[in-house]
Amino acid sequence: MTDSAIDYAAVFQCLPGMVALLTPELVVADANEEFVRVSGRSREHLVGRYLFDVFPDNPNDPASTGMRNLEASLYRVLATGERDAMALQRYDVEDLERPGQWQERYWSPVNAPVHGPDGKVVLIVHRVEEVTELIRARGRSGGSRARVLEAELYTRARELQELNDRLRQAHAREREVALALQEAMLPAPRQVGHRRAAVRYRPAVGALNVCGDWYDLVDLVGGNRIGVSVGDVVGHGLAAAGVMGQLRSALSAASRVAEGPAQALDILGRYAHVVNGAESATAVTTFVDCDHHTISYSSAGHPPPALVHPDGRVEFLDRATDTPLDARPDPIRRPQATATYTEGATLVLYTDGLVERRREDIDTGLARLADSLHRHRAEDPETLADTVLRELLPPGGATDDTALIVVRL
Template sequence: MTDTEIDYAAVFQALPGMVALLTPELVFADVNEEFLRGAGRTREQMVGRYLFDVFPDNPNNPSASGMRNLAASLQRVTTSGERDAMALQRYDVENPERPGEWEERYWSPINAPVPGRDGKVALIVHRVEEVTELIKARGGPTGGRARVLEAELYTRARELQELNERLRQAHAREREVALALQEAMLPARRQVGHHDAAVRYRPAVGALNVCGDWYDLVDLVGGNRIAVAVGDVVGHGLEAAGVMGQLRSALSAASRVAEGPAEALNVLGRYANVVDGAESATAVTTFIDYDHHTITYSSAGHLPPLLVHPDGRVEFLDRATDPPLDARPDPFPRPQASTTYTEGATLVLYTDGLVERRHEDIDTGLGRLADALSRHRHQDPQTFADAVLLELLPPGGATDDTALVIVRL
């Protein structure tokens, strides 16, 4: 049987568990028959309605937290694009036939994302296992043994939630330290000499997803020249921040004495081979010569810089691409290429958080970036950078760090 012969709508309705489809706005898009039976609702009472209008918290229970906990889980799924399994929840349900009468219920939910063609979360699969009968099985809700089991399960669930909260707080503290470390390591937003440049850094969403990306702008000796570079370290958190700082500093120093970007990356590659945590790190560097209107560049496994010409044409600087920094243990000359530009052009360097999306070909993201750069090219670099980030990053933030450098030539 092929996929075209499978009736997936029928499969969804026949699933042997309570399953609902929610939009990112938490509106019921569909529910299967088992969900309707378990919830005691009709399809008309659910589909097209806001989740928490159908299932609000019990107003008679001041400690009710089911709605808040579920909302937080669904937000995590929408933002991160990752599945989220929740601890056991007490979530009372109002009897649809007797308004104001609430039934004590216990649920074990799992929420999973369904990405759309643009890579963003288009739907959320909300699957529920009800365990109310398990808790009340022995002696009913007032029976001694059942009450002990109920209290124990509920206590364990609360303890797990508290543990998760402590872990999130610990991760948040590490994130703050890592961000402070990166702030100290990265060059300040500035103009290099009298050349207008805008730089932006956006950490990934999530407690630990931070500090893998870096950028640098360096005044070069001899002539009216600067070097502009970006790089990406695999991993996140404090360790990645430390590696990032070492590689950025090494490339900055090498660029000042190297004859060109390829030689600078050769030096950096040899250094990366002796730095723990620099495995598979990437970098691209460009030398801009304002007197001769040339850009010389070399890439070590990184995405290509883009040159936006005044007429809107976008040129990918991809003729000097080599493997990542530590790919070769022995010195090996890296490729180098040059291109020319006219006054008013714009050079753009970036990291993969700006263009990569889950379940999407990288060329789609690069095309989206090129289109945005062409349309916003007439703006000043600061406004230009903000417009590009606003247009390309997901509303809830990207799942990878993003660095962006824009230089008006």
């Protein structure tokens, strides 16, 4: 039997377990017959509604966390694009025939992503195993001892949940400190010479995912020249933010005295060799000569800058790519290349959070970026930066930081 001969809609409805399809906004797109039957909700009550409007936490039980845990799981699927299996959860579900009366239920959920052609999560398969009757049967058959054990297990589960909540709060505080440190060390958005420039920084989703992405814009000595750079430090949290600050400052200083971008990266690589945490960091720097309309560039393992010509052609500057910083025990001179541009061109530098996705070739992300830049090339740098981020970053945010610089030449 071929795929075209299979009625997948009918198969979905007949699945023996509870299954619902959710949009990235957590709205119920569809639910099978078993989900409708066991949940006690009609299709009209489910489809098209926000999941947690249909199934809120019990307002009479401040310690109720089942729906909160489910929401966190669903957002993890959106952020990571990966399947998330949950431990057994207790849910209190309101009896529609007796408003205000809540029934104790036990469900074991698994949430899995459905990816679209662009790699983004377009649907979440929310499968639930109903185990309420099993829990109750064990209680009845085992008598008081079983109920005591069940109560102890439930208490331990609550304690673990409270511990997880405290850990998340601690991680959130670390994230706030790291973000404040990172923002303090990144240069503020400003005009570079007489050129219009826009910069953006978007932290990764998740409490511990503040990373070491950075950007820099400098006026170079000698002539009407500017330096534009971005880089990425491996790791997360305060340590990565601290290393980022050291490397950004070092490259900014090196660019002002170096003969070209390759020499600036040579200097930075030697400095990275003595900085703990700088291993495998990447960077790309460009020297723009605004009088001669040339861009000299060199890359240390970083995605290539994009040069958008006024006619819409997008050229990736990838002819001078080398290994990441501190990749060699004895650094050798890095390559350097030059590109030309005409008045009105746009230079775009970015970090890998903008173009890389799990289970997707990097060329797919670069093609997506080129298409966005081509279609919106007439927009001013500020608008173009916002548009690119809106079109390329996942709806729930990326799992890696993203730095972006847009300079109109």
